[in-house]
Amino acid sequence: MSVSVFEHPFLSQLLGEDAIAAQFDASAEIRAMLRFEAALAAAQAAEGLIPKAAGDAIGKVCEALEPDFDALGQATLRDGLCVPELIRQLRMAVAPGHAAHVHFGATSQDVIDTALVLRLKTVLEILTGRLGELERRLEGLGDRFGGNRLMAHTRMQQALPIRVADKITAWRRPIAGLAQTAGPLGDRVLRLQLGGPVGTLEGMGDKAQAVGDRMAADLGLAFDGCWHTDRQALVELAGWFSLLTGALGKIGKDVTLMAQNEVGAIALSGGGGSSAMAHKNNPVAAEILVTLAGFNATLIPGMHSTLVHENERSGSAWTLEWMLLPQMAVTAGAALATAKRLIDSIDNIGTDTQGGDGP
Template identity: 35%
Template sequence: MVPGLDGLFSQVFSRGGAAAEVTDAAWLAAMLDVEAALACAQAGLGIVPEAAAEAVGAACDPELFDLAEIGRLAARTANPVVPLVAALREQVPAGLRRYVHHGATSQDVNDTAMMLLARRALTQILGDLRAAADACAGLAGRHRDTVMAGRTLLQQAVPVTFGLKAAGWLTALHRSHARLTALRLPVQYGGAAGTLSVLGERGHEVPPRLAAELELAAPVVPWHTDRTPVAELACALGVTAGALGKIATDVKLLAQTEVGEVAEPSAPGRGGSSAMPHKRNPVGAVSALACVQRVPGLVASVLDGMLAEHERAAGSWQAEWETVGELLRLTGSAASWLREVLEGLTVDAGRMRANLELTLGLPMAENVVARLGGTPQARELVDAACARAAAERRPLKEVLLAGSGLGLSEQELDSVLDPARALGSAGAFVDRALERSREDR
């Protein structure tokens, strides 16, 4: 069990690999990685002695630091970097201590550590998104022509295919994956007010070297109060969470007892109820939604923090630390839950067809109007037939044959009322989504 991930709700909200990358211990390790990389970058430029970089690198071992004590002392300065740097200097030989954190300000370390955490957590999230997308591709291919009721405003509309629904999930996941992959996560190194004056005229040489050391992006200028990189990260996570939430919503609705068109993976005890032994709750979709529904407020908090004052924000920047960690953790957890759901999803094609037939052919009314030329007169006749069929609970075909004046034979009606003959470009859309998926791979 990862420390910090063994709480009462952790297995719901901290599922997947991303959660371990944003714990307090992970933050500490990332801050130390930044300090070590900074010393190394400066040594490579001849700004600090090579011995200093070696000493700092050796001292940046998380096991040498008391996380709880650093957290306690952070309250004095509203910043954990201050006590961390003090503790780090104690681990370095006295003659080299002045090179620790050289030219940096606390925000440089916090911001760069946050970008480092994000990169590490995103690696985990992207893996789950890719696996979930692969599962959607499999569903789309297997059910390319599986007819089901399309539903608009929660009512049956016209026929669609489950393959098309899965293809929609697939493309949304691919867009989210691409958006997260394209993020530029930059290092931060600007010193007290963005000028790096302590380094004379050589400060601008350090960020590219620091970025190379940490495998992050090099910024054009310090971005202490330009919070665009953090906002872009938050928004991309918010959109990804929304895409995951849409899939979870579809699954929970399709899994309702009265619908029963899909079912989540089963296992002993999974989906059980404390009161009702017969229940098989869609716990994966429910858990993903519980994560997703917490995300929009966190994104809003980050966006609000863009209103930073002058060269260093007072409060809004600090508010990002746990917020961004929560965004990564919750989005990662939702991705992990949905991956499991989609990889084990059971699809009941027979139930889909049976549910479509519950409406006695009424979803095919649009197809009948189109067959008759789409004229206002045709629409009026079909509307009247639909109203009668609904009121009398009779099949639309029976009503249409009973003298509606449409002039269609029984054979023609069988053809026009067949849902499999009214799917338009559904198959082509599925094929297109699968081809794009293969290209993206």
Template identity: 35%
Template sequence: MSASVYDSALYAGLFGAPDMARLVSDTAELRAMMIVEGALAKVQGDLGLIPQTAGNAIHRAALELQIDPGGLARETGRSAVPVPALVAAFRTEMQAPDHAAWLHYGATSQDIVDTALALRLRQALALAEAGLHRVLGGLARLAGMHAETPMAGRTYGQAATVTGFGAMAASWGTPLLAARDEMPALRARVLRVSLSGAAGTLSAMGEAGPDVRAGLAAALGLVDPGRSWHAERDGIAALSAWAGRVTGATGRMGEDLLLLTQSGIEEVALPGTGGSSTMPQKRNPVMPSLLVALARTGTALDAALQGAQLHRQQRDGAAWMTEWMVLPQVLMGLARSLAVAGDLAEGIAPRPDAMRAAIAAGGGLIHAEALSFALARQMPRPEAQDAVRALCAEVAGGAGSLAELAGARFPQLDIGALFRPEAQLGRAPAEARAFAARVRALPEPEAFPGA
């Protein structure tokens, strides 16, 4: 077994998220750090903090040089951060010592690592937004198409009252819609440049420091926080919590689909199922199960990243390393959850006949609440409830269906109309259509340039 399912060739078809995997690779990390170093030197050269020719040469080299991550492993293991080894290799590969001497001027390793992370998180959030858009589109289609498709609403695993499948699809999507609405604020917290120097004072750059930071932010298309945030990890924690809510929402969708597809219910058909090595009849709900597993894992990983906010003094190696170990897995789980949820949202097929059969099952007891409120318009409500409870007990004893017994006991009621499932949908169709309309009004997700 691989150390991580996300790195496994065997499990790639189950857990793989290729686009996100490229963003959390060693190659992408080094490339982003080199871009940051190059942009920093160019800004410093333009501001006269270092020779402009050196700044331009470093910037050009950052875009052209190729550095092997494996060649930095030994020094990274010694320093516990890859930047010293990267800077040394960069200077060697430039073959221009007079220019290379100005590389990494006034910065510290955390400036480079955190800013490079922001560049990759910009792309990661773009992928997540596209994934959300796809899931929401599929759920909106289901919600609109099945706004008036009645099904049994279940509480504590038991039939309660009638609801609509469209409303259920909308309930899966509403938390995802909220997560999408939060993305501008999340980007503002996460996509920040870091340039603060050794202990957060930016002293090595003197009075030019704030201008360099602002210029670097502009060059990279990131936010200038106007201060040091080395030890303030609330942005990463917010990203992790947001990802946890997204995977939690898709996991809840998975839980519901597991129940809706189980033997004896089968109210939904899945777009793809798994087989058994020994039971030919099995059609296992693999994709919903995967959503649940990813949600549970995401919750555990989020706890680690929330704990990494306990960042001691001006820099805390232990807290920082925790982020490196956990954040890539959070992003991979997020991407895979959205891909699987998108496949399901676009591919599941409700079975209205099975849904109606579930409503009719159990002697029609699902209509008990509607009956009690109809009777309450003709007698005190406590009496109406007592009368319906008595009828429910008779149904449970095998005396007949609730419709038959109520029709005999209360002939003044139009039982046929009262027990018609569509008559009991309440606000479910309106909520389903409102959700679908909100999704249709969304703009297309923006495409962000690669870092």
């Protein structure tokens, strides 16, 4: 048994998503942190803040280091984060003459926030790619069944006949909008965090901007100064995750209603069975889309709470963000995978106006 459905041996198959979840496991996080440290050392060496030999040595160790995860866990209990222990292990791994140049001028939040952003970059690439695939599947669904007739319902009552194409257009509209906003949102989210102990980078003097620019180019991010207490972009991203699951939840809700026996407006293959009623074909995928939409919606207020950072750094708001944002990303990924499975299972929608059989 697991506390999290995303890690449960059975429920994770229904509600989880491996490709997104992999971006939030401990190994991926540490690799991203070491990428930050290697980029920091290389940029500082290029700007003459540390010796070139030190920059090269630190970069090589970052590529090869296999941290002691048990020690990282014990240190996190003490320090509230793993970075001080990771830096200690990194300094132990480089030659003694270079150890003092590891993590020069940076702070734990620089490492953690940039490591998060690096992984969110991959998450966004996966999700936007799947959005495009889903748009194409919905387009194909329209090509197959768009001319069929379907009874519209307003306020759960029969209204007027529509075409299936009208229903699919309503499904596609928010999906297309989310695809269009993903790029601008990524521009706001995918930024290097580099501020030093209190956000001023005073340890790097007049080389701070140049170091940040070099690091950002190395890591494929933007750099526009320190944003360590400004979490708006991450909260916007959480909102985008919820909008995505909500748009897919709308599709799921419509399908569950159309699949009712007394409505019979859609035919699905591969539905879920019942332990007591062999005749049932439960619209499991559609139901899960509704569930995932509801789950992400419940986490939005928590993410808005993470906007409140006291002074120059908050331990509590920051930690709450760690608890919420990864779950929202995995939920968005699971919803897209489930939506693909649902669309692929649709055998027919509506009634063929050319005289063919309906569902």
